[in-house]
Amino acid sequence: MPKQIHVNLFEMNCVGHISHGLWVHEDNNRHRFNDIEFWTELAKLLEYGCFDAVFLADVIGAYDGFRGGPQTALREAVQIPNNDPLLVIPAMAAVTRNLGFASTFSTTYEPPFAFARRMSTLDHLTKGRVAWNVVTSYLPNAARNFGHEDEVEHDHRYEIADEYLDVLYKLWEGSWDDDAVIRDRANRTYTDPAKVRYINHVGEYYRVAGPHLSEPSRQRTPVIYQAGSSVAGREFASKHAEAVFVGGFSLDDVRGNIEDTRARAKLHGRDPDHIKFLAGAAVIVGRTEREAEAKYAEFQRLRSVEGHLAHSGAGLDWTRYARQERIADVVARKDPGYQRLGYRYKPEQTVGEVLDRVGGYRRGPFFVVGTPRVVADELEKWVDEGGIDGINLRQFLTPGTAEDFIELVVPELRRRGRYRESYTDGETLRERLFGAGNPRLFDVHPGARYRDPTALVA
Structure with missing residues (x-):
């Protein structure tokens, strides 16, 4: 059987996510993001298309590092x-x-106890369909919003996150026994007190007594997503993540990152097959090549280079320079921010080339423009040669990008045996990723050890 492809829609509760400038397109409904109907209509569309999930990104600060403030953003x-x-x-x-539903939440600035209840509530309400995308937050403005003078140092954020996850596992996996809730009307006992316990966590960053306030949900621990690409990020993912948002400049890079994470997972006592790898993918599809290229051309025409520069954290305002100037010339000027250019660009590159790359969509290994057949060929290549398990579909238009994928690409993938014909009704999100009978963390996952009450006090 060919390997089936997992597909999430890459979304965010905002106007402009990552396709900057396209909110002005006449067919884009992003301005409706404050309306509940925007989200319910989108959910019903994705369910019709049998998507795995909607993957919700988030930031808790403004992009104010470009041109000295948040004005561009x-x-x-x-x-x-x-x-x-x-x-x-x-x-x-x-x-x-x-x-x-996969939602982003940061471990750096808000304490774990309240978040544990929030996610358990969602797991109950969705009957086990939620995931948590673990991030540590990188924007300096986010740090200032929570009382810090500047962002917490990168690797230190992962140290905090590691303990944060430990607290959550204790609450989700260890605080309540599976059979703690007995609902015994005759003896007027809803929960057996002997089967609920404090966690009494005392660590370097957190002191949490417990017990967890929510009774056990179907998954207990939501599916753990993670997107770190640094050494510290990959180490964290190899220990905790069940789905990793992976990237690279080429398929070889991507495959190397996957192999590295799998090797690290094995060192943590995990089965490397207990991690799925997803790539952010840009798919522009049309019934004909001409139609697909016309869409791409329109997206390129409407893109915002300044928006992309603000989002990328550009140290320099590239729009101030002539397109023909070389990177070497820019470095020689020693304008503020020039020190950051060395690892990003080559001296012989021009400003024009940088602007085209920053604002352009046709870059990286996970981009395709074409007919359904061309798109399906590329998706199969990404999976078979790159080693990924699926994609987070980047949106250019809402709902147009998802509609095009569902109407044109999904039937072609189904013909090839690469995409589900229907859902398995009632499965949890974890079972969708790893098979029936696996609604909870695998026993070899580090979080599962707290199912043993003695581990809470070890």
């Missing part, structure tokens, strides 16, 4: 305004039976 709607991703999940869950 505000004008171009670069992930601002944005709303809480967790709060739209119940609305989408209410109009679907099988679609999954």
Whole structure:
């Protein structure tokens, strides 16, 4: 049987996610993101298309490092305004039976106890269809929003996150026994007190007594997603993640990153097959090559280079330079931010080439423009040669990108045996990824050790 392809829609509770400038397209409905109907309509569309999940990104700060403030981000709607991703999940869950929901939440600035209850609540309300995308937050403005002078040092954020996850595992996996809730009306006992316990966690960063306030949900621990590409990020993913958002400059790079993470997972006592790898993919499809290329040309025409520069954290305002100037000339000027150019660009490159790359969509290994057959060929190549398990589908238009994929690409993938014909009704999101009978963390996952009450005090 050919390997089936997992597909999430890459989404964010905002106007402009990553396709900057395209909110102005006449067919784009991004301005409706404040309306609950925007989310319920999208959820029903994705369920019709048998998507694995909607993957909700998030940031908790403004992109204010470009041109000395947030003005560009505000004008171009670069992930601002944005709303809480967790709060739209119940609305989408209410109009679907099988679609999954992966939401981003940071471990750096908010304590774990309240978040544990929030995710357990969502797992109950969705009947086990939620995932958590673990991030540590990198924007300096995010740090200042939570009382810090500047962002917490990169590797230190992962040290904090590691303990954060430990607290959550204790709450989700160890605080309540599976049979703690007995609902004994005759003896007026809803929960057996002997089967619920404090966790009494005392660590370097957190002190949490417990017990967890929510009774066990179907998955207990939501599916753990993670997107770190640094050494510290890959180490964290290899220990905790069940689905990794992977990238690279080429398929060889991607395959190398996957192999590295799998090897690290084995050192943590995990089965490397207990991790799925997903790539952010840009798919522009048309019934003909001409139609697909016309869409691409229109997207390129409307793109916002300034929006992309603000989002990328550009140290320099490239629009101030002549297109023919070389990177070597820019470095020689020693304008503020020039020190960051060495590892990104080559001296002989021109400013024009940099601007075309920053603002252009046709870059990286996971980009395709073409007919359904061309797109399906590329998806199969990414899976078979790159080693990924699926994609997070980048949106250019809402709902147009998802509609095109469902109408044109899904039937072609189904003909090839690469895409599910229907959902398995009632499965959890973890079972969708790893098979029936696996609604909870695998026994070899580090979080599973807290199912043994004695581990809480070890």
